[in-house]
Amino acid sequence: MTTAAGDSRLSPGDAAPDLTLLGDEGGPVRLSDLWQQRPLVLLFVRHFG
Amino acid sequence: MRVRDEYDKFTAAGGQVAAVTMGKPEQSRKFREFYRLPFVLLSDPQQAAYRAYHVPRGNLLSVAGPSMWAAGAQSLLKRGVGQIIGDPYQLPGSFVIDRTGKVAYAHYGRTSADVPSNQELIGVLNRLATVAPGSNKS
Numbered sequence: 723m724t725t726a727a728g729d730s731r732l733s734p735g736d737a738a739p740d741l742t743l744l745g746d747e748g749g750p751v752r753l754s755d756l757w758q759q760r761p762l763v764l765l766f767v768r769h770f771g
Numbered sequence: 772m773r774v775r776d777e778y779d780k781f782t783a784a785g786g787q788v789a790a791v792t793m794g795k796p797e798q799s800r801k802f803r804e805f806y807r808l809p810f811v812l813l814s815d816p817q818q819a820a821y822r823a824y825h826v827p828r829g830n831l832l833s834v835a836g837p838s839m840w841a842a843g844a845q846s847l848l849k850r851g852v853g854q855i856i857g858d859p860y861q862l863p864g865s866f867v868i869d870r871t872g873k874v875a876y877a878h879y880g881r882t883s884a885d886v887p888s889n890q891e892l893i894g895v896l897n898r899l900a901t902v903a904p905g906s907n908k909s
Contacts, residue, residue, distance in 0.1 A: 731825045732877045738868040739823035743791065743813040746799035751813055753820075756789060757868045761875070761899045763781060763892050765774070765790040766826045766864040768883060 738764075777889045778809045784896035786867070791815050793861065818861075826864035826879065867895045875899055 732738070738757070745751040756762050774781065774788055781788055788810035792799050799812035815821060863880035865887050876895040878887045 731879060732866065732874045734874055734876060736874045736877075738866065738872050738874050739820070740872065741820050741823055743815050743820060744796045746796050746803055746812040746814065748796045751789075751811065753789075753868075754872055756787065756811075757872060758870055759787070761786045761870060761896055762866075762868045763774075763786055763788040763896070764824075764866045764868060765788065765886075766821055766824065766861075766866075767790050767792055768861050768863065 774810070774889060774892075775806065775808055777893075780889065780893050781896065784893050785900040786893075786896035789813055791820050793818060793821075821861065821864075824864055824866065827862055828860040865892065867892060867899070869899050 738753070740752065740754045742750045742752045753762070753764070774790075778788065789812075790808075790810060791813045792802070793816055794802065794812075794814055795816055796814045799814050802808070803812050813820075862883060863886050865876075865878040865880075866874060867876035869875045875898075876892070878891075880886055
């Protein structure tokens with residue numbers, strides 16, 4: 723369903739979506755709070771628990 | 772070479788790293804502590820961020836083919852840390868975002884093992900450092 727290429731993928735110059743996720747200590751972490759401090763390498767991974 | 776092993780190079784280049792996972796915060800914390808990860812793990816069990824960044828799901832071949840058995844995945848499984856949590860069809864995505872919130876780099880994995888090298892990511896950070904406001908104070 724979302725596997726098709728070219729479906730609005732982000733490219734350099736695009737605005738990065740800003741979301742609030744949960745940090746691993748349980749508190750909220752807003753992405754823009756991170757990238758405003760230092761450039762952010764954001765990795766989407768599969769999780770091996 | 773994994774990000775963890777060269778994390779000092781990421782920070783030396785002026786950057787930071789955060790990894791989005793599908794686990795719950797407690798699972799992520801255990802994972803981070805077990806592997807002594809020096810960067811933050813962000814929980815996204817509903818995959819809202821995966822969707823917002825258009826990081827796609829794959830098909831059976833792209834997640835269960837030979838690439839699945841890359842050294843990293845294999846060693847994790849051998850050590851019995853546990854099973855994949857979340858969506859096994861999820862593919863990886865890697866981004867670098869500058870301080871103004873613009874995407875400076877985007878890489879969408881075609882298989883579960885298709886991730887950029889550390890050198891490539893650090894190169895982007897170095898490039899950003901040379902153009903960042905306030906970086907020309909010499």
